[in-house]
Amino acid sequence: xxxxxxxxxxxxxxxxxLAARPVGYRQRWRHLxxxxxxxxxxxxxxxxxVINPLARLFWVxxxxxxxxxxxxxxxxxxxxxWRYLEALVNSLVLGLSVxxxxxxxxxxxxxxxSRTDMPGKGLVWAAILGTFIxxxxxxxxxxxxxxxxxxxxxxxAYMWLTxxxxxxxxxxxxxxxxxxxxxxxxxxxxxxxxxxxxxxSSEMEDAASTLGAGILRTTLRVTLPLTLPAILAAIIxxxxxxxxxxxxxxxxxxxxxxxxxxxxxxxxxxxxPKVQVAAAYSMPLLAITVGLFWLxxxxxxxxxxxxxxxxxxxxxxxxxxxxxxxxxGYCLFVTSLSFFLPMVVVLQAAFAKAWxxxxxxxxxxxxxxxxxxxxxxxxxxxxxHTFVYGATAAAIALALALxxxxxxxxxLVPFGNALSFLAMAPFVIPGIVLAIGFYAAYTQPPxxxxxxxxxxxxxxxxxxxxxxxxxxxxxxxGINPELEDAVxxxxxxxxxxxxxVVMPLLKRALAGAFILVxxxxxxxxxxxxxxxxxxxxxxxxxxxxxxxxxNFEILASIGLILVVITVALVMLGFRLVGRDFMLRRTxx
Amino acid sequence: xxxxxxxNVSRTFGSxxxxxxxxxxxxxxxxxxxxxxxxxxxxxxxRMIAGLLDPSAGTIEMDGEVISSPxxxxxxxxxxxxxxxxxxxxxxxxxxxxxxxxxxxVRRVSRxxxxxxxxxxxxxxxxxxxxxxxxxxxxxxxxxxxxxxxxIVVQPAVLLLDEPLSNLDANLREEMRYEIRRLHDEFxxxxxxxxxxxAEAMVTSDRIAVMNQGRVEQVDEPRALYARPRTxxxxxxxxxxxxxxxxVRDGEVAFDRFAIGLEQFAEAPALSGRVSFSLRPQSIRLxxxxxxxxxGSSAIPGHVVQRAYLGEHWDYVVRPADSGLxxxxxxxxxxxxxxxxxxxxxxxxxxxxHIQ
Numbered sequence: 001x002x003x004x005x006x007x008x009x010x011x012x013x014x015x016x017x018l019a020a021r022p023v024g025y026r027q028r029w030r031h032l033x034x035x036x037x038x039x040x041x042x043x044x045x046x047x048x049x050v051i052n053p054l055a056r057l058f059w060v061x062x063x064x065x066x067x068x069x070x071x072x073x074x075x076x077x078x079x080x081x082w083r084y085l086e087a088l089v090n091s092l093v094l095g096l097s098v099x100x101x102x103x104x105x106x107x108x109x110x111x112x113x114s115r116t117d118m119p120g121k122g123l124v125w126a127a128i129l130g131t132f133i134x135x136x137x138x139x140x141x142x143x144x145x146x147x148x149x150x151x152x153x154x155x156x157a158y159m160w161l162t163x164x165x166x167x168x169x170x171x172x173x174x175x176x177x178x179x180x181x182x183x184x185x186x187x188x189x190x191x192x193x194x195x196x197x198x199x200x201s202s203e204m205e206d207a208a209s210t211l212g213a214g215i216l217r218t219t220l221r222v223t224l225p226l227t228l229p230a231i232l233a234a235i236i237x238x239x240x241x242x243x244x245x246x247x248x249x250x251x252x253x254x255x256x257x258x259x260x261x262x263x264x265x266x267x268x269x270x271x272x273p274k275v276q277v278a279a280a281y282s283m284p285l286l287a288i289t290v291g292l293f294w295l296x297x298x299x300x301x302x303x304x305x306x307x308x309x310x311x312x313x314x315x316x317x318x319x320x321x322x323x324x325x326x327x328x329g330y331c332l333f334v335t336s337l338s339f340f341l342p343m344v345v346v347l348q349a350a351f352a353k354a355w356x357x358x359x360x361x362x363x364x365x366x367x368x369x370x371x372x373x374x375x376x377x378x379x380x381x382x383x384x385h386t387f388v389y390g391a392t393a394a395a396i397a398l399a400l401a402l403x404x405x406x407x408x409x410x411x412l413v414p415f416g417n418a419l420s421f422l423a424m425a426p427f428v429i430p431g432i433v434l435a436i437g438f439y440a441a442y443t444q445p446p447x448x449x450x451x452x453x454x455x456x457x458x459x460x461x462x463x464x465x466x467x468x469x470x471x472x473x474x475x476x477x478g479i480n481p482e483l484e485d486a487v488x489x490x491x492x493x494x495x496x497x498x499x500x501v502v503m504p505l506l507k508r509a510l511a512g513a514f515i516l517v518x519x520x521x522x523x524x525x526x527x528x529x530x531x532x533x534x535x536x537x538x539x540x541x542x543x544x545x546x547x548x549x550x551n552f553e554i555l556a557s558i559g560l561i562l563v564v565i566t567v568a569l570v571m572l573g574f575r576l577v578g579r580d581f582m583l584r585r586t587x588x
Numbered sequence: 589x590x591x592x593x594x595x596n597v598s599r600t601f602g603s604x605x606x607x608x609x610x611x612x613x614x615x616x617x618x619x620x621x622x623x624x625x626x627x628x629x630x631x632x633x634x635r636m637i638a639g640l641l642d643p644s645a646g647t648i649e650m651d652g653e654v655i656s657s658p659x660x661x662x663x664x665x666x667x668x669x670x671x672x673x674x675x676x677x678x679x680x681x682x683x684x685x686x687x688x689x690x691x692x693x694v695r696r697v698s699r700x701x702x703x704x705x706x707x708x709x710x711x712x713x714x715x716x717x718x719x720x721x722x723x724x725x726x727x728x729x730x731x732x733x734x735x736x737x738x739x740i741v742v743q744p745a746v747l748l749l750d751e752p753l754s755n756l757d758a759n760l761r762e763e764m765r766y767e768i769r770r771l772h773d774e775f776x777x778x779x780x781x782x783x784x785x786x787a788e789a790m791v792t793s794d795r796i797a798v799m800n801q802g803r804v805e806q807v808d809e810p811r812a813l814y815a816r817p818r819t820x821x822x823x824x825x826x827x828x829x830x831x832x833x834x835x836v837r838d839g840e841v842a843f844d845r846f847a848i849g850l851e852q853f854a855e856a857p858a859l860s861g862r863v864s865f866s867l868r869p870q871s872i873r874l875x876x877x878x879x880x881x882x883x884g885s886s887a888i889p890g891h892v893v894q895r896a897y898l899g900e901h902w903d904y905v906v907r908p909a910d911s912g913l914x915x916x917x918x919x920x921x922x923x924x925x926x927x928x929x930x931x932x933x934x935x936x937x938x939x940x941x942h943i944q
Contacts, residue, residue: 027654028659028660029661486673487664488665489671490691490738490742491669491742491747493663493665504681
């Protein structure tokens with residue numbers, strides 16, 4: 001150590017007599033953090049996954065069917081027939097009706113569970129979680145068993161009770177479809193409304209009641225208006241869910257001889273597929289979705305309602321007196337429609353020799369489940385595919401989402417916000433539109449993926465990328481960057497920092513995110529139905545395919561297997577991550 | 589021999605200038621503290637040295653090689669430095685021993701040697717008995733020791749410390765200051781130490797660079813910094829002081845209602861026009877009688893305005909006769925004066941530091 005020497009150097013530095021050497025290319029290369037190439041590659045993958053299908057969708061919609069020249073002809077074809085326009089109108093009717101029914105179902109239930117002394121809240125909550133777990137197309141199958149004309153359980157019960165020659169219910173109708181879709185969308189309404197209600201303190205209600213307002217008046221004038229933004233946001237979500245749905249409409253509307261947008265798109269794909277027309281026809285669906293999601297963000301992003309931002313404060317349940325039993329009855333009625341009745345009939349059919357013969361011991365058999373899982377090569381393969389594709393898609397989505405979230409959070413590239421927007425973009429693309437985009441993009445060279453499992457896997461990964469991204473982003477926010485800086489300064493490099501520190505610390509969060517992507521990927525139908533080929537069927541596709549044959553015992557068995565897979569994954573999620581795990585998906 | 593050179597380094601964040609034209613050279617084995625209030629740019633400077641940030645202008649050189657320049661910096665992992673962070677950044681998923689061994693593993697040191705070195709360094713920081721604990725099971729001071737061990741065990745070219753003691757309680761902080769200096773005396777690693785605590789800097793460092801608003805105010809040994817601050821900021825930031833503004837005329841420096849002969853000042857030739865001085869409270873003596881005139885000292889009459897007894901010393905505020913000035917004076921516990929009492933202030937002008 002020699003301070004005198006050092007101060008002499010300081011003097012040299014100050015006068016600048018040592019000229020700094022210019023920076024050469026070799027030095028720039030030596031200085032370059034090589035991991036940047038990995039980041040650039042991943043950004044490329046993101047661009048290909050998200051932008052390419054959408055760009056191809058637009059492009060194809062403008063291409064002539066035969067010549068490939070630019071034309072608006074596809075739009076003329078797509079909107080030139082009353083039949084096609086009617087399907088658009090039907091979708092709007094479906095969406096609006098579902099939104100109304102969901103509000104009638106979900107809002108009172110949310111209020112009852114959040115604010116009142118209604119008994120049996122645990123049971124109601126469990127039934128709503130159960131509703132989340134049943135795919136809506138399985139619900140449709142169950143409702144065909146319940147309310148199919150003549151043979152449905154409800155019709156038979158009616159005939160038995162009244163001695164009438166025919167039952168009143170026909171599920172193959174718009175009313176039936178609305179009921180089914182609403183039964184599987186109202187949990188969104190419930191969750192949104194409930195979390196808003198949980199924020200309102202009793203003091204606000206007290207303020208109204210001290211001024212002489214009764215329970216009803218307080219609820220209608222104070223409590224509900226405060227939750228209105230949440231309810232509106234939920235209305236938009238269920239509306240979009242309803243118009244983008246494929247499975248339930250295809251099972252109900254096609255036999256009922258009417259069309260909605262998604263079934264119409266499906267018809268355009270019947271041989272020979274008219275991708276160009278389908279692409280043009282899918283534009284309104286895409287436009288409505290993007291527009292309404294934008295509106296929804298504005299609604300929930302607005303801070304006009306103080307109650308939504310403040311903390312709860314003291315909260316007391318509203319005393320309902322004897323009305324609490326009425327309320328419970330209503331909750332059980334709704335959850336019977338969505339969960340209890342469908343599960344009963346699905347279970348019965350799955351383990352019955354013939355479902356129509358009813359609930360008797362000699363009708364019990366394990367043959368159906370055995371047939372699906374063991375005997376039939378096609379269904380056996382589909383079960384395996386469901387797992388393998390779902391897991392691969394979840395792994396890809398999560399790896400990509402994690403890296404993109406990391407790049408954005410650590411500001412490794414200048415245009416981070418754009419990346420984050422891209423990673424969240426598939427959230428507003430209906431699965432069916434994404435599938436048409438994938439079909440348009442990957443049925444011809446250079447990337448010929450159609451016919452392979454990869455097109456399904458990549459479509460699933462893209463579709464559920466936002467779930468993975470939202471979770472990864474939240475997880476990385478929780479890590480102090482100094483932990484990584486410490487690795488780097490000790491000689492480790494970014495990739496080692498990720499491998500040795502970030503990943504181990506995020507293990508639990510990532511396991512949770514993996515499951516959250518895995519679950520929807522195992523039951524995805526609306527994208528899979530456009531992209532599968534012989535040899536790459538998954539269970540959801542198989543269930544839909546087999547619905548033509550009318551073999552409901554097998555359909556129920558397939559559905560049951562899907563439900564069991566989901567339940568197992570949810571349980572695993574609870575074990576790994578904790579109880580709030582399912583809710584993150586809805587907030588993602 | 590120069591180890592590390594910062595040459596006219598600047599860093600801006602948007603329109604905010606965090607570090608402005610910073611130059612400094614560290615000799616091999618030297619311990620330099622960057623001292624300044626929060627937001628003065630010292631941590632930014634340290635992160636540039638580490639390679640965690642690029643400079644916006646200027647260069648950083650180590651052993652004569654440019655390691656940082658705008659747009660092209662050697663990544664931190666190739667610099668062979670180590671760093672101790674304000675949060676310690678002990679990896680919670682690894683045990684104490686695994687944390688310490690990490691840098692050696694990265695350097696592909698053999699298993700046996702790693703083991704020996706980890707044991708040795710854990711002995712040095714007195715943490716060997718806790719080698720298999722996880723960080724969550726350690727106290728703040730123990731985590732601090734792990735961070736030190738992890739940084740030193742790799743024998744870094746340069747050791748960087750970013751406010752390492754700011755999260756510790758006062759007693760431990762004092763103990764760790766000496767610990768850090770002891771480790772430096774043992775390993776002679778070239779060290780840059782960022783702190784806002786002057787006592788920390790003075791205990792640990794060979795030289796201190798005082799920073800203010802992104803600029804270096806003064807670089808000096810601790811004693812020189814205290815005795816001869818060159819700027820108003822340094823004088824006020826290091827210890828307490830009195831500022832005296834005066835004017836040079838007729839062979840003396842005229843202050844508010846009193847004057848001191850110009851020839852008595854150490855920097856007499858450099859003084860002209862309006863001048864300012866820093867005078868430490870310890871450099872003033874309080875006397876009941878006028879001291880005999882002696883070469884080098886001046887006596888100024890005044891009276892006590894305020895006083896406070898602090899156990900280790902008295903704090904007096906004294907107003908020179910007819911003057912608007914109020915001077916702080918530190919006196920020993922037995923030197924008792926009453927408020928309002930007339931006193932003589934004995935001042936040695938050579939201890940008055942001329943400041944810009």
